[in-house]
Amino acid sequence: MVVAFPKLKTGALTQYPVFRELSWPAETIQFLDMGRQLYMDGSGSLRRWQLNLSRLDESEMAEVIEFFTAMRGSLGRFDFEDPMTGELVSNCRFDDDELRVSAVDEFDGRTVLTVTETR
Amino acid sequence: MRVFPELASGAAAQFPWRRMIRYRSVRNRLPGGDEIDFGDVPYERRSWELPLGDLEDVEWQAVRDFFAETGGRRLPFTFVEPGSNLLAWSDLLGEDVWVKSVGLQVSGGALDPKGGIAATSLSDGSGWTISQTLLAPASRAFVASAWLKSSSTGVVLKMSDGAGQSKQVAVAADDIWRRYELPWRLTSAADQVVLDVAGPAGASVTVYGLQVEPQIGRSSYKRTTEQSGIFANAYFDQDSLIESLTAPNQNSGTLRIQWTPSPI
Numbered sequence: 001m002v003v004a005f006p007k008l009k010t011g012a013l014t015q016y017p018v019f020r021e022l023s024w025p026a027e028t029i030q031f032l033d034m035g036r037q038l039y040m041d042g043s044g045s046l047r048r049w050q051l052n053l054s055r056l057d058e059s060e061m062a063e064v065i066e067f068f069t070a071m072r073g074s075l076g077r078f079d080f081e082d083p084m085t086g087e088l089v090s091n092c093r094f095d096d097d098e099l100r101v102s103a104v105d106e107f108d109g110r111t112v113l114t115v116t117e118t119r
Numbered sequence: 120m121r122v123f124p125e126l127a128s129g130a131a132a133q134f135p136w137r138r139m140i141r142y143r144s145v146r147n148r149l150p151g152g153d154e155i156d157f158g159d160v161p162y163e164r165r166s167w168e169l170p171l172g173d174l175e176d177v178e179w180q181a182v183r184d185f186f187a188e189t190g191g192r193r194l195p196f197t198f199v200e201p202g203s204n205l206l207a208w209s210d211l212l213g214e215d216v217w218v219k220s221v222g223l224q225v226s227g228g229a230l231d232p233k234g235g236i237a238a239t240s241l242s243d244g245s246g247w248t249i250s251q252t253l254l255a256p257a258s259r260a261f262v263a264s265a266w267l268k269s270s271s272t273g274v275v276l277k278m279s280d281g282a283g284q285s286k287q288v289a290v291a292a293d294d295i296w297r298r299y300e301l302p303w304r305l306t307s308a309a310d311q312v313v314l315d316v317a318g319p320a321g322a323s324v325t326v327y328g329l330q331v332e333p334q335i336g337r338s339s340y341k342r343t344t345e346q347s348g349i350f351a352n353a354y355f356d357q358d359s360l361i362e363s364l365t366a367p368n369q370n371s372g373t374l375r376i377q378w379t380p381s382p383i
Contacts, residue, residue, distance in 0.1 A: 059338075062343075072160070073143070075156055101139075102136075106134070
C-alpha cells in the first residue's frame, strides 16, 4: 500500500504557524591571526519544517500515527509538499524517532512533527 | 484475563491523555550530507499517560486493586487503547485476521462513501460471514460502526461474545451508503468479542470503515493496519501509585503504561 504524508480533512497539509529552517552546513577553521577558512559541508541547503497540529479529530490523529508507524519514525523516506511554496520535496524523513500525541479533549488532538529534507 | 479496567461510565480514559510511539535507528551522516541509515526494525515502544481525576471511591478502588494485582511493573496485562479502532486491517478484509466463510468473494478497491476506493465488496452464492475476534472482555462497553451498502435483504452487522449473546443491526436493502452503529454493553463473562458481517445465500454488500471502539458512542473512522488498539502484554511504567483525595469520593492519580513487541 502506498502511503503519502497525510493531509488534514480540509485538504490542508498543516496549520499556522508553520516554521521552515534553511541551512547551509559549513565548517570553519579559525586561525591565530583571526583569519578564517570556511568551506561548505554539503552540496546545498537542506530544509526542515516544523508542523504544529492542533484540534485534530480522531481520524486525523489516527492518520498521522499510521503514517509515522509506516515510516518507522525517522527511518522511512517520503515526498513532502513544502507548505510555504507547494513544491514537492523528495527524500524527506521525520526528524525524530519519537511521536508524542496528546488527546486534550474531544476533537482536540495535538502533536508537533518535524520533517527534514535529506540528500 | 488481566485487562486494564474501564471507568464506571464505560469510558476507557479521561481527557487529557497522552501517547508516545518510539522507534530506533542508527544514522551515519557523511561529509557531503548524505545519510546511511540502519533501522532497528524489531524495536518499537508505545506508552501512554492517563491522568484520572474525580473518580468515585468504587472506581478508584478498582484502579488501585488492579495496580496491586499487577504489582506495578511486574505482571503484564491487556491494554485497550482509548478512542482507538480495535480491529486490525480495517480496510483490507482479505487479510488473514478476517475469518471468512468458504467461498466468500472478497473484492477490494470498490468505491467508498468518501469518494475513494477503499471499500470492499462481499458476496457468495451460499450463506456467508466474515468476522474478526477481539481479545477483550465482553463485559466492557464497545461500539461497532461501519458504512454498508446493499441491495440484498438479510445482511447484518453483528457483535457477539462467542458464548451465546449477540446483537445485530440489519442493513437496509436500498443500495444507499449508511453508517450503521451497534453499541454493546452486556453482562458477559466471555474474554472475547466477535464482529461479524453476514448475509444469506446470494446476498452482497459493500463495506467501508469497519470499526470497534472501547466506548459507548462512535467517533470518526480510524483506519488501521497490522496493529489494532488492543495491546496484549502491556505493563505499568511505574512502581508506585500516587493517590490524591481532593474531596469526599473524589480520587485522582496518574497511570503510565508501556508496551513493546520487542524482546525486553
